Amino acid sequence: MNRSSDAKSSSTGKTKRPESASRSLAKPLTALAVLVVAAGAVAMFLVKRNGPESSPVAASSNVAMPDKPVITTEGWSKGNPSAKTVLVEFGDFQCPSCAAARLKVDNVLKKFEKDLKVVFKQYPMQQIHRNAMMAAQAAEAAGKQFKFWEMYEVLFARQNEWVNVPDALTFFLKYAAELQLDVEKFRQDMLDGEIRNKIFRDLLEGQVAQVRSVPSFFLNGRMMQSVKNDAEFEELIAQAIRTAQ
Amino acid sequence: MRTTTWISVSIAALAFVGMVDASYVAIYASQGFLLPCGIAGGCDQVLNSPYARVLGIPVAWFGLAFYLTTAGCALFALSGFEQALRLSFPLVSLALGFTLYLFYLQARVIQAFCDYCLLSALLVTLIFVLHLWSRRHQGQPET
Numbered sequence: 001m002n003r004s005s006d007a008k009s010s011s012t013g014k015t016k017r018p019e020s021a022s023r024s025l026a027k028p029l030t031a032l033a034v035l036v037v038a039a040g041a042v043a044m045f046l047v048k049r050n051g052p053e054s055s056p057v058a059a060s061s062n063v064a065m066p067d068k069p070v071i072t073t074e075g076w077s078k079g080n081p082s083a084k085t086v087l088v089e090f091g092d093f094q095c096p097s098c099a100a101a102r103l104k105v106d107n108v109l110k111k112f113e114k115d116l117k118v119v120f121k122q123y124p125m126q127q128i129h130r131n132a133m134m135a136a137q138a139a140e141a142a143g144k145q146f147k148f149w150e151m152y153e154v155l156f157a158r159q160n161e162w163v164n165v166p167d168a169l170t171f172f173l174k175y176a177a178e179l180q181l182d183v184e185k186f187r188q189d190m191l192d193g194e195i196r197n198k199i200f201r202d203l204l205e206g207q208v209a210q211v212r213s214v215p216s217f218f219l220n221g222r223m224m225q226s227v228k229n230d231a232e233f234e235e236l237i238a239q240a241i242r243t244a245q
Numbered sequence: 246m247r248t249t250t251w252i253s254v255s256i257a258a259l260a261f262v263g264m265v266d267a268s269y270v271a272i273y274a275s276q277g278f279l280l281p282c283g284i285a286g287g288c289d290q291v292l293n294s295p296y297a298r299v300l301g302i303p304v305a306w307f308g309l310a311f312y313l314t315t316a317g318c319a320l321f322a323l324s325g326f327e328q329a330l331r332l333s334f335p336l337v338s339l340a341l342g343f344t345l346y347l348f349y350l351q352a353r354v355i356q357a358f359c360d361y362c363l364l365s366a367l368l369v370t371l372i373f374v375l376h377l378w379s380r381r382h383q384g385q386p387e388t
Contacts, residue, residue: 028320035261035316043268166298191282 071209071218075119075202076148079109083117084244087237088218090121090206093136094129094163099156101215104230108237115241120152122202123214131168134190136199138172141189145181154179220244252379253322253330256372260316263368267308270361287357296350304347308365311340315372330379337369337376344369 073086089105091098109118122140124132135155142151154175155162162171169190176186189195209218217224217233219240227233270292282288291297297304314336321329344366351358 024324028317028324028326031320031323032313032317035257035320036264036313039261039264040268042265043272046265046269047272 071221072205073117073119075121076143076152077117077119078149079112079117080114081117083115085112085115085237085241086117086119086220088119088121088221090123090202090209090211090214090216090218092122092124092129092132092214093139093152093155094132094159095125095214096159098215099159102152102156104233107230108234111234112237112241115244116237121206122199123206123211123216124199124203125214129163131162131165133199134168134172135162137190137195138175138186140195140198141186141192142176142179142181144189144192144195145186147179147181150179151175248382249327249330249379250323252375252382253319256330256375257316257319257323259368259372259375260312260319263312263365263372264309264316266361266364266368267305267312270305271303271309282360284360287351287355288359288361291351291355291357291359291362296347296355307343311336312368315340327383330376331383334376334380337373340369341373 071088073088075088087105087108089098089101091101105118109116122136124136126133139148139151139155142148158171158175162168165171172190173183173187176183206216209216209223217227219236224233224236227236299307315333318329318333347362348366351362
């Protein structure tokens with residue numbers, strides 16, 4: 001049936017046809033769609049305005065990808081601050097491999113204490129780890145009270161306690177109290193935009209450096225790939241230290 | 246303007262605000278961040294409590310579905326399907342009951358209030374009142 005003739009007949013005819021019914025349904029459905037899109041847009045605007053400067057995905061699309069990954073050595077560090085060999089880890093507190101990797105890192109750090117600096121950068125994979133972002137915020141908030149590494153240790157060592165709970169914050173507040181932090185300040189700092197921005201900067205840096213999984217290690221700016229075991233990990237670091245000397 | 250018309254417009258407008266509120270909380274929750282909280286100051290406690298999810302789904306998503314349905318019914322009522330408003334009344338009543346339960350949880354169990362939840366409670370209450378008004382205007386529906 002021709003559309004114009006249909007319109008004509010429905011406007012002039014006295015009986016309602018199914019087409020006219022669908023047209024009258026189209027109006028509220030269109031209005032609803034407009035309302036949904038507008039509500040989503042306003043919510044996104046508010047999230048962007050009140051939240052971190054930008055989401056990692058959005059931000060990465062605005063950043064020119066360098067030819068070679070550029071890894072800064074800024075971040076939470078331990079070992080020799082002026083060491084020529086720097087091991088950077090992108091880690092996620094909710095990842096079991098990261099918890100295991102910290103023991104490996106501690107071992108190499110003990111062995112090469114004078115020649116190695118270890119830097120930890122936040123890479124919470126929130127799509128698969130629902131409490132990872134909050135854990136990252138907790139570690140950063142503890143860092144504001146000079147206890148980042150203490151919280152780092154607690155979060156990894158007691159990972160099983162908080163990974164699958166809906167109220168992980170309760171656990172983080174408990175850990176803060178156990179570490180003798182000012183719990184109220186800790187709670188406020190967790191909400192701090194500056195902390196969220198710092199985490200997002202780490203995430204962005206990791207994305208630019210092609211981090212695909214956690215933990216990801218970079219030795220003197222180069223990603224350590226296909227490392228078979230702890231012995232090879234240690235050997236690669238030993239080699240880098242020898243080369244630096 | 247007919248009473249049903251302005252009631253429907255008001256319900257759609259309130260549902261729109263509700264959609265923004267629920268989407269905002271849902272987006273924040275999906276990013277895993279703690280939500281900045283203004284007046285009430287207890288958003289982190291409320292939204293990270295065990296009561297913030299039902300069957301593993303964040304309550305904000307249920308809120309979003311409710312406001313979406315309510316807005317849809319109001320818009321249908323505006324387009325001449327006036328029974329849509331009446332049909333959504335049981336849902337609005339259920340939402341009010343759930344809102345009262347959430348308010349009780351905030352006041353007595355969690356002992357903290359969340360701005361976004363309070364705003365939603367206000368919106369649901371206003372939508373319920375408008376529904377009552379509309380029913381009163383139309384007369385009691387056939388049972």
